[in-house]
Structures are given as structure tokens and as C-alpha cells.
Amino acid sequence: MFGKILSLICVSILVLANCARPKYVEETTSYQAPAGKVESSADCSNVFSESKYCLSWYWENKPTAKHAGSLIFKIYRLNQFDKTAVPVDFKPIPDVVLWMPSMGHGSAPTQTTRLDVGTYRASNVFFIMPGDWDIRFSVKDENDASKTVDGVNVTISI
Amino acid sequence: MLRLVFSLSILLAAHSSWSAACCGGGLSVPTMIISDDKAQFSTSYGVTNVMIDNVDDQGIWRRWDQHQTVQTLKIEGAHILTDRWQVGASIPVVTRQYSDQTYSGLSDIAASLSYEYLSDWNYNPYRPKGIGFIQLNLPTGKSRADSEVGGLDSRGNGFWALGAGTMLSKSWTIWDVFVLFEWHRSFEKSVNTSLIQGTVYPGSGSNLGFGFGYNWSMYRAGFSLTQTQEDAMDIKTKNINIRQGRERWATMGLSLSYLRDEFWSWTASYSDQTLFGDPLNTSLGKSLGVQFQHRWAR
Numbered sequence: 001m002f003g004k005i006l007s008l009i010c011v012s013i014l015v016l017a018n019c020a021r022p023k024y025v026e027e028t029t030s031y032q033a034p035a036g037k038v039e040s041s042a043d044c045s046n047v048f049s050e051s052k053y054c055l056s057w058y059w060e061n062k063p064t065a066k067h068a069g070s071l072i073f074k075i076y077r078l079n080q081f082d083k084t085a086v087p088v089d090f091k092p093i094p095d096v097v098l099w100m101p102s103m104g105h106g107s108a109p110t111q112t113t114r115l116d117v118g119t120y121r122a123s124n125v126f127f128i129m130p131g132d133w134d135i136r137f138s139v140k141d142e143n144d145a146s147k148t149v150d151g152v153n154v155t156i157s158i
Numbered sequence: 159m160l161r162l163v164f165s166l167s168i169l170l171a172a173h174s175s176w177s178a179a180c181c182g183g184g185l186s187v188p189t190m191i192i193s194d195d196k197a198q199f200s201t202s203y204g205v206t207n208v209m210i211d212n213v214d215d216q217g218i219w220r221r222w223d224q225h226q227t228v229q230t231l232k233i234e235g236a237h238i239l240t241d242r243w244q245v246g247a248s249i250p251v252v253t254r255q256y257s258d259q260t261y262s263g264l265s266d267i268a269a270s271l272s273y274e275y276l277s278d279w280n281y282n283p284y285r286p287k288g289i290g291f292i293q294l295n296l297p298t299g300k301s302r303a304d305s306e307v308g309g310l311d312s313r314g315n316g317f318w319a320l321g322a323g324t325m326l327s328k329s330w331t332i333w334d335v336f337v338l339f340e341w342h343r344s345f346e347k348s349v350n351t352s353l354i355q356g357t358v359y360p361g362s363g364s365n366l367g368f369g370f371g372y373n374w375s376m377y378r379a380g381f382s383l384t385q386t387q388e389d390a391m392d393i394k395t396k397n398i399n400i401r402q403g404r405e406r407w408a409t410m411g412l413s414l415s416y417l418r419d420e421f422w423s424w425t426a427s428y429s430d431q432t433l434f435g436d437p438l439n440t441s442l443g444k445s446l447g448v449q450f451q452h453r454w455a456r
Contacts, residue, residue: 020408020434022210022219065224066257097353100308102215102439104391104402106353107308128256128308129441130220131212146355147396158220 025130044078048139050150053077053088055137057154060121068108068126071096073137075118087118092145096122097136100129107133130158187338187365188270188293189234189246192327195453197237204230204427204447213437215403226310228443229253230265238456242274252299252313259310265299266314276326286328293342295319303349303358303393317344317360335370338384354393361389369411376418382411383434407442408435425449 044054056074063069075094076085093114098107110122127133138151191198208226210219229252236246250265276288301316302309321342328335344360367384386409391402410433415425427449431442 018434018436020432020437022432023217025218025220065222098308099353099400100212101400102403103212103302103309103441104393104400105302105305105309105312109306109352128310129211130222131214148398 046152046154048075048137048150048152051077051139053150054085055152055154057135057137063125063127068124070121070123071125071135072115073120073122075120075137075139087116089114089117090139091142092140094120095136095138095140095148096125097138098125098127099134099136100131101134102132103129127158132157187340188268188272188291188321188323189236189248190270190272190289190291190325191236191238191244191246191453192287192289192325192336193453194456195238196456197454198235198451199453200232200234200449200451202230202232202234202447202449204232204445206230206443206445208441208443209432210442213407213440213442215439217436217438219442224257226441227255229255230447242277244272244274246270246272250299250314254310254313256310259307261307261311261313263300263311263313266316267296267298269294269296278328283330284328286326288324288326290324291322293321293323293340295321295342295344297347301358303354303391304351306351306353315344315360317347317358319344319360323365332373333370334373334378335368337368338365339367340365349393354395356393356395359392359394361391363388363405367409371413376416378413378415378417380411380413380415382409382413384409384411385435403439405439406435407431407437407440408433410434420455421453423451423453425451 046055048055054076057071059069060072061069074087075090076087079086093112096110096112098110100106107128108124108126110124112120112122115121133156135154135156136151138148141147141149206228210221211225212220230250232248232250234246234248236244238244247269249267251263252265253260253262270291270293272289272291274287274289276286278287295315295318297316297318299314299316300312302312304316305312319342321340323338323340325336325338341362341364343362346357346359349356349358363386365384365386367382369380369382371378371380386407388405390404393400409429409431411427411429413425413427415423417423425448427447429445432444
């Protein structure tokens, strides 16, 4: 009786954990965006959830499996008259956070610096593994820098 | 008789960990005396190479030319309290390397209490030995939620966790077989890092495995297969609620053990997470390990 139960359990586990059938993405050494592609152009495709301001960004230095990279991002609003981009400045400087939703972890903190009105650089952008990552751009409260008041998520595949 | 003691005593030797290759998810198998000894003490060392850096929620496998390497040094002990009751504990130390970065420290300490609810005293040809256990996991290892570097410095589950399970084992002259089921629940905790300021709810998980071994002379060759799953992790912060995907992977183990005498044995083992199952939201690794065990007879 017990022998039959043991056999049944073993067969069940084998069925549950049958041979793996991997669907591979080719091995890469860095983020492989098509040459010359701007990751997000000034078409207001990335919109902040509260203010409805727009975000565009591109890689300044693409990160690799070994080295951190940097990206440039711009925050702007659309001119009410002709819908052209009007840069918007923030204090304190917006944050950039890297997060891997499927695995429930982030990456090393990035450093953000202001380059011009509404234009910022995020450096130390480093992904510890390939996969789908969120890049979270967030605007902080003017009086409490620990409080996020607005943000936009961009999902990329590494 | 010696062969019977041998096969039972090293049944779990190559089955000491079900951890996900990356970032320390999962819980270890409890330290138990399966044979009729009074006490046992083991020390083991293993190296895991992460071969698949990420399997996403669509089951797509990705790998880079850079991989994490995880070394685990563990000491374990178990002692009977009465004929049927026993206690066990394990203390692991983990070193994780990626590129030129190395992080090392204490992993999760685990303590267990086991009860032999089904004895093999009458040597029935079919009835197995049954041991039930509860296990407490102490969050002495850093969880990936506590990490500021994407889990590279995580060294374990990192949450208080309580588990329960059972193991059925049986030996027939040169063959032995076991089946093991374990369920655990990890408890929430507050996290305050640059990435998360809030509460992390890890949920529950389970392991279902079986194994068998072939014994000859003073050797045993063993095979095991364990399916592991962990609930989705919820992270609730001031600004945002995040739900991580459910993790799933299968670990296959091969082992070769040598019984020097009634008191000492060693085991070399190999485990592979890339061969079986339908993994999700995890990393997959291959491991090599060696274990030395000393036992004291009743």
C-alpha cells in the first residue's frame, strides 16, 4: 500500500517537474538597443501620472554586464498654443530608480545631476542581470525630499 | 544492517538546499537524523554558478557573459531528545561574487523539531519510516528586499519563517527511496532602504521532492528531484504598491557517498536547476558540493 503511494507521489513530482524546455534570448554583454535609436523621443509618450508633464530620455553611455552607464532625461510640458516642448525645472533634482518587478529587487542607487533647465543626467545606471526592468523617474516634494509627489515608469528589456 | 544505517544516514546529504540561485530565495531542508543514531554533526561546502541569470514571468531564459557565484559553508547538527523526538540546527555562511564585487556574511540560521510518527521497527517490507517536522527560520541573512545593490549582498530568505513538513523513507537491501513535502510561511517586515520604505509581505512557499539511492559496498549513489515554489512578494510603500511575480524552479541532485565506518561518511554532490521543471521569475544555477558527517550511535 505504502509502496504504491510512494510510487504515485514520485510519478506526480516527475510529471510536475518534467524536463525543462528553455526559451532562450541570445547571450548578450550589454543593453542592445538598435543603432541610432532614441529610446524615447519628444512625442510625450511617457507622461507623469499627476502633472501630466512629458519625459524623454536616451542613453549617453549604455550599461554593460560589467560597467555602469548613464542616461540623459528631459522633463517638459507641451506649449498650450502650438504643442511645442517647454522645459520644466524641478527642485530637488528628480530621482531615477531601477527596479526589476519580476524578481522583486532593484539595483545600485543612481546619481542624478542637473545639466540645464529640465535636463538631467542619471549616472551609475547598472543592471545586475538581464530581463525586464523598470526605470522609475520620480519628482520629489519641494519641502520634503523623501516624499515622491509625481512619477513615470519606463519598462525596458535588457 | 550497516548498509541500512548507511543509506538512511546520508539520504539528505546531497539535498541540503533548495535555494534559488540568485538572491537567496527559498528555505533549506531541516537537519534531521533519519537513521537510528543518537546525534550527528555535518559540515559542508558548496559552490553554485548561476548559469541562467533571469527567467521572467513568460518563461523566457536570459543569460549574460557575467554570472554570480555563490559559495556556502554550512555546519549542521541534530540530537535526539527521546526515542522519537529530535532537534536540529544549521548555521550557513554565504559569499556571493559578481564581477569584481564580493559580499559575505551569515545566512539564515534554522532550527527544527522533528517527531518520528511512523517507525520502521517491525521491518515491514513496504511501510516506510515517517518523520514530521517544524522548522523556524531566523532572519540572520540579508533579504533581497533589504539590499541596496539589487540583491547581490543578499544571503538568505531574510524573513522570520515557520515551516512544517514530512519525510517518508524506506530501504530495501541495496535500494532506498524518500519522499519529502515541506510548506512554510514567511512573515512580513518593515524595510527602509533607498529603494523601499514600507512593508514587505513575502507569503508562503513549498517544496515537494523525492529521491532514491543505490548502495554497494561502502558507497551510495543517489538521485533527487525537488519542485520549489514561492508566493508572489508584495511590497507596500508610501507611494506605490509592488507585486513581484511568483517564483518556481526544480532542483535535480546527484550524489556519491562513502561510508568510512559507522561514524564517519563523506558525500560529493552535484545539483542542477536547468534540467527539469518550468521555472518562473528566478535565476538558475549548477552546484558542486562536499559534505563530511560524523554520527554517534545510540
